[in-house]
Amino acid sequence: MSAATRPARWHRNISAKVAAIPMIITAVVVFIGGTAWTVLYSFTNSKLLPREKFVGLAQYERLWSSSKWLISIENLAIYGAFSLVFSLLIGFMLAALLDQKIRFEDTFRTILLYPFALSFIVTGLAWQWILNPDFGIQHVVRSLGWESFNFDPLYNPEIVIYGILIAGLWQGTGLIMCLMLAGLRGIDEDIWKAAKIDGIPMWKTYLFIVIPMMRGIFITAIVLIASGIIKVYDLVVAQTGGGPGISSEVPAKYVYDAMFLSQNLGQGFAASTMMLLTVIIIVVPWAYLEFGGKRK
Amino acid sequence: MEPSISIKNLSLSFGSLDVLKDLNLDVGQGEFLVLLGSSGCGKSTLLNCIAGLLDVTGGQIFIGGRNVTWAEPSQRGIGMVFQSYALYPQMTVAGNLSFGLKNAGLPKAEIEERVNRAAKVLQIEPLLSRKPAALSGGQRQRAAIGRALVRDANVFLFDEPLSNLDAKLRADLRVEIKQLHQKLSNTMIYVTHDQIEAMTLADRIAIMRGGQILQLASPNEIYNRPASKYVAEFIGSPTMNFFEGDLEETGGTYRFTTGGKTFSLDGYAFQDGPPAAGAAWFGIRPEHMVSGAEAEASPVRFDGHVELVEPLGSDTLVRFTIGDRTLWVRMDGQATVRHGDAISVGFDPARANLFDKTTESRL
Amino acid sequence: MTKAPHLLKGSMTYDTAMETGPDRALRHGDGSSSGNRMVEGPAGRKPRKALSRRNILIYGTLIVVCLYYLLPLYVMIVTSLKGMPEIRLGNIFAPPVEVTFQPWVKAWAEACTGLNCDGLSRGFFNSVKILIPSVILSIAIASVNGYALANWRFKGSETFFAILIVGAFIPYQVMIYPIVIMLREIGLYGSLTGLVIVHTIFGMPILTLLFRNYFASVPQELFKAARVDGAGFWAIYFQIMVPMSLPIFVVAMILQVTGIWNDFLFGVIYTKPDLYPMTVQLNNIVNSTQGVKEYNVNMAATILTGLVPLTIYFISGKLFVRGIAAGAVKG
Numbered sequence: 007m008s009a010a011t012r013p014a015r016w017h018r019n020i021s022a023k024v025a026a027i028p029m030i031i032t033a034v035v036v037f038i039g040g041t042a043w044t045v046l047y048s049f050t051n052s053k054l055l056p057r058e059k060f061v062g063l064a065q066y067e068r069l070w071s072s073s074k075w076l077i078s079i080e081n082l083a084i085y086g087a088f089s090l091v092f093s094l095l096i097g098f099m100l101a102a103l104l105d106q107k108i109r110f111e112d113t114f115r116t117i118l119l120y121p122f123a124l125s126f127i128v129t130g131l132a133w134q135w136i137l138n139p140d141f142g143i144q145h146v147v148r149s150l151g152w153e154s155f156n157f158d159p160l161y162n163p164e165i166v167i168y169g170i171l172i173a174g175l176w177q178g179t180g181l182i183m184c185l186m187l188a189g190l191r192g193i194d195e196d197i198w199k200a201a202k203i204d205g206i207p208m209w210k211t212y213l214f215i216v217i218p219m220m221r222g223i224f225i226t227a228i229v230l231i232a233s234g235i236i237k238v239y240d241l242v243v244a245q246t247g248g249g250p251g252i253s254s255e256v257p258a259k260y261v262y263d264a265m266f267l268s269q270n271l272g273q274g275f276a277a278s279t280m281m282l283l284t285v286i287i288i289v290v291p292w293a294y295l296e297f298g299g300k301r302k
Numbered sequence: 303m304e305p306s307i308s309i310k311n312l313s314l315s316f317g318s319l320d321v322l323k324d325l326n327l328d329v330g331q332g333e334f335l336v337l338l339g340s341s342g343c344g345k346s347t348l349l350n351c352i353a354g355l356l357d358v359t360g361g362q363i364f365i366g367g368r369n370v371t372w373a374e375p376s377q378r379g380i381g382m383v384f385q386s387y388a389l390y391p392q393m394t395v396a397g398n399l400s401f402g403l404k405n406a407g408l409p410k411a412e413i414e415e416r417v418n419r420a421a422k423v424l425q426i427e428p429l430l431s432r433k434p435a436a437l438s439g440g441q442r443q444r445a446a447i448g449r450a451l452v453r454d455a456n457v458f459l460f461d462e463p464l465s466n467l468d469a470k471l472r473a474d475l476r477v478e479i480k481q482l483h484q485k486l487s488n489t490m491i492y493v494t495h496d497q498i499e500a501m502t503l504a505d506r507i508a509i510m511r512g513g514q515i516l517q518l519a520s521p522n523e524i525y526n527r528p529a530s531k532y533v534a535e536f537i538g539s540p541t542m543n544f545f546e547g548d549l550e551e552t553g554g555t556y557r558f559t560t561g562g563k564t565f566s567l568d569g570y571a572f573q574d575g576p577p578a579a580g581a582a583w584f585g586i587r588p589e590h591m592v593s594g595a596e597a598e599a600s601p602v603r604f605d606g607h608v609e610l611v612e613p614l615g616s617d618t619l620v621r622f623t624i625g626d627r628t629l630w631v632r633m634d635g636q637a638t639v640r641h642g643d644a645i646s647v648g649f650d651p652a653r654a655n656l657f658d659k660t661t662e663s664r665l
Numbered sequence: 666m667t668k669a670p671h672l673l674k675g676s677m678t679y680d681t682a683m684e685t686g687p688d689r690a691l692r693h694g695d696g697s698s699s700g701n702r703m704v705e706g707p708a709g710r711k712p713r714k715a716l717s718r719r720n721i722l723i724y725g726t727l728i729v730v731c732l733y734y735l736l737p738l739y740v741m742i743v744t745s746l747k748g749m750p751e752i753r754l755g756n757i758f759a760p761p762v763e764v765t766f767q768p769w770v771k772a773w774a775e776a777c778t779g780l781n782c783d784g785l786s787r788g789f790f791n792s793v794k795i796l797i798p799s800v801i802l803s804i805a806i807a808s809v810n811g812y813a814l815a816n817w818r819f820k821g822s823e824t825f826f827a828i829l830i831v832g833a834f835i836p837y838q839v840m841i842y843p844i845v846i847m848l849r850e851i852g853l854y855g856s857l858t859g860l861v862i863v864h865t866i867f868g869m870p871i872l873t874l875l876f877r878n879y880f881a882s883v884p885q886e887l888f889k890a891a892r893v894d895g896a897g898f899w900a901i902y903f904q905i906m907v908p909m910s911l912p913i914f915v916v917a918m919i920l921q922v923t924g925i926w927n928d929f930l931f932g933v934i935y936t937k938p939d940l941y942p943m944t945v946q947l948n949n950i951v952n953s954t955q956g957v958k959e960y961n962v963n964m965a966a967t968i969l970t971g972l973v974p975l976t977i978y979f980i981s982g983k984l985f986v987r988g989i990a991a992g993a994v995k996g
Contacts, residue, residue, distance in 0.1 A: 022819055026825065131963065135740065258836070375895075388884060390909075401904070
């Protein structure tokens with residue numbers, strides 16, 4: 007009788023295995039294979055086409071002596087630091103405001119989140135227009151009589167990255183607010199009652215009780231913001247195209263330009279490997295904190 | 303007669319964790335077997351293995367004489383009822399009942415006939431066109447039983463089917479399941495952690511612990527002659543009173559000494575003939591103790607103080623202390639005892655249970 | 666085994682999707698019924714001022730912030746309705762003196778990118794042609810994956826899933842070029858089909874996670890019951906799981922429609938100018954260095970491009986919030 011014998015291992019669950027083939031190919035071939043390939047070829051002097059001529063760390067040396075890359079890194083650091091701090095700060099404060107049992111909560115939330123539905127291209131173009139010195143805010147304030155008013159971030163190499171930051175925050179804070187709001191709503195109501203009975207003022211309850219309880223949400227938010235920061239590309243392309251000059255370049259754009267515009271694949275691979283390294287530096291400690299400690 | 307279900311040397315492990323250990327069990331044709339145990343004892347796992355929902359690590363399972371160890375669940379000739387009802391939410395009751403029959407490729411007329419027959423047995427005919435969300439808990443469980451019923455299976459498996467219902471409904475459905483069994487007289491295996499369900503429904507109860515069957519016997523035997531101290535403690539509420547002491551033998555008569563008191567064990571039927579003397583547990587159920595005037599006439603008598611009274615209406619549970627020991631006694635519902643009263647209780651050692659101190663098995 | 670990280674908390678489960686109750690109960694007690702009636706003193710409802718200082722602060726802040734968030738949309742709309750002379754003279758916040766829809770017509774049908782002068786409509790239809798198969802394919806594959814992972818685990822399935830999730834954190838830039846090579850090898854580089862495959866691949870981690878968590882939250886007993894009823898892998902998927910998982914399919918759809926429509930990077934890399942999606946074409950129109958800048962046309966084009974995701978956003982409401990909370994991992 008067939009049921010009496012144990013069927014061959016591979017044959018059990020065969021449909022599930024067949025169904026998982028796209029996932030397996032994606033995971034193994036594209037994610038692992040693709041990443042490994044790029045890292046490997048970052049040690050070659052590939053130009054227009056990939057070549058197996060290995061040149062050691064030459065591409066990395068060139069990368070770190072390129073002013074365009076150094077500016078990209080500096081911009082990313084500034085954009086990243088401010089974006090992280092302000093996203094968390096604004097996101098949490100807006101969420102706390104929305105959590106005050108207010109009326110029209112849905113309306114407020116809808117308005118605060120709608121920019122997130124828009125693409126970075128649309129966001130960048132909209133803010134490019136508002137920040138246009140000849141027609142936008144600067145022009146309007148000057149025409150009100152304040153002739154010496156200066157606000158032209160997109161045309162000033164010194165502050166151009168802050169102009170991009172304004173647009174980035176406008177687009178992304180709504181998401182952080184939503185996460186924070188979900189976190190606040192996840193906190194046991196009895197905590198608030200207990201704090202109220204104990205006579206603890208509201209700001210203290212937030213600072214010493216609620217925020218520590220939302221540790222998980224904060225970590226999630228930080229990981230999200232951080233991985234978004236590293237990928238920032240479309241926004242810069244739409245808003246400044248990297249300009250003025252090369253003053254608003256970012257690593258993702260550096261990679262694209264090297265690979266598809268200046269036919270310098272090796273540089274692109276090296277730069278993208280550096281991006282991967284940055285992500286590993288961010289994600290590994292997080293993953294360790296999140297999963298490693300609880301394993302045993 | 304050939305057993306309806308036969309389980310031989312069944313074992314199941316998840317990694318290094320052994321959930322079932324070399325388990326053997328025969329269930330007779332038409333028998334109602336209850337698997338009883340606390341959570342994590344392996345009772346649901348065993349049921350899932352019988353159903354084919356878990357792949358066993360070793361051993362064999364026979365249903366109706368056929369080796370089904372590796373057969374698909376639907377090929378085993380079983381019907382199964384789950385704790386959460388597990389009704390398909392998007393289908394009507396009729397759709398739920400006929401889903402399995404459709405998968406088996408039965409003709410339409412046959413499906414309809416079987417669904418109607420099951421609905422009639424369970425009195426859910428008016429509910430056939432409703433969706434599960436529109437049913438009450440009891441109706442849902444009836445529909446779930448119906449889904450097992452239409453399969454015309456020889457074996458019914460119940461996985462804690464009444465645990466999600468409130469107390470009143472649970473009692474009602476318990477009766478219905480018993481009547482259903484009397485009517486259909488097919489084999490039923492019923493998993494529960496509720497000892498009342500087990501006692502009332504079962505032909506035989508299998509008490510499980512740590513992936514093994516500790517005792518497999520009729521409810522009467524399990525209650526009156528528990529095979530081990532664990533079983534004795536598990537069955538009965540409030541739990542059995544235990545005295546720790548020594549068993550002595552002088553010229554064929556046995557005596558038990560505890561807390562400076564010694565009494566004769568005349569009338570106690572030892573499990574495997576006269577045992578050797580030594581340390582032992584003496585157990586007596588609260589309902590086998592008497593108080594007041596009856597206590598005076600009992601072979602063994604203790605005096606103590608009432609510590610707590612729990613009136614249940616039909617009886618009264620009294621917790622009392624003798625020295626530093628706390629015991630329970632079940633008294634009449636009309637008993638008028640109060641906290642702090644002096645109380646005298648007695649019992650007949652013939653109704654007691656003796657367990658070896660080290661092996662904890664019945665003497 | 667992968668434990669569900671906090672990232673997944675916002676994700677939807679069977680229970681939350683089925684729950685239809687009203688919104689959360691009130692949070693802070695409103696202190697209205699606290700009088701002690703036994704003794705003299707306050708009784709009945711506590712008097713409250715509608716315009717307390719606290720309320721003015723809360724609503725005031727929120728309204729100001731909301732105005733700021735609405736400002737770009739407002740500026741875009743009014744600019745797109747003005748003629749160029751009015752834009753050159755006036756201020757960008759002022760409503761149009763003379764409303765004209767000419768910029769919208771031009772943006773849709775006449776604006777030039779390179780040699781093509783048939784406006785954004787080309788990009789719109791390209792985006793639609795990319796969007797529909799990408800959404801269907803990615804959701805079909807990911808939902809089956811998630812179902813297999815939740816209900817039919819096999820040796821190694823969790824490992825592949827872990828790789829998939831880790832892969833979601835790898836910057837796209839690292840995988841861009843190997844994919845170019847792969848697509849070139851199978852002759853799909855530069856075609857819409859190639860881009861559809863790319864969207865399916867990069868949508869897989871988050872969608873698989875979404876579906877896996879959802880299917881895992883469906884009571885296991887339901888799945889067991891279906892197996893006892895003789896249903897196999899596909900029968901359970903199509904007849905039991907899919908019909909009871911419509912909410913999560915809607916969430917996945919919202920997620921994918923917005924994400925794919927808003928994509929720029931993949932569009933610019935894996936298609937060629939004729940096939941550019943709307944975002945790429947929009948950027949080329951607005952940021953082209955040739956000719957006189959027509960800001961009103963640019964803004965009309967920008968709004969047109971944002972219209973699809975905005976429509977989805979306003980229609981879907983709370984499901985969108987759930988979708989992004991779940992899809993936030995995508996980053």
